[in-house]
Amino acid sequence: MPADVPPFPTTDAEIDADDLDSVYGQLVKGVGHEYVNDRNVDELARRAEEDGHPILATELREWKSPC
Incomplete structure (x- = not known):
């Protein structure tokens, strides 16, 4: 694995928390x-x-x- 690639998926730094498409895209990636x-x-x-x-x-x- 290249050194600049994290070993597990991470949330993109540029995500717009108010944009459903942006949030949904992250959720699909885990x-x-x-x-x-x-x-x-x-x-x-x-x-x-x-x-x-x-x-x-x-x-x-x-x-x-509820928990």
Whole structure:
């Protein structure tokens, strides 16, 4: 592995936390969960379901559930 490549996926530095496309793109890559909030979680879960990412959709729905 090249020295400048991190050993695991990381959130892009330029992410716009208010842009659903930006947040969703990070989530699909397995990062960016810190940008999920009460305002965007429903839309992100719906989009994940529509795009064929059932595990991501489930994780987002579980994020809303009380502990």
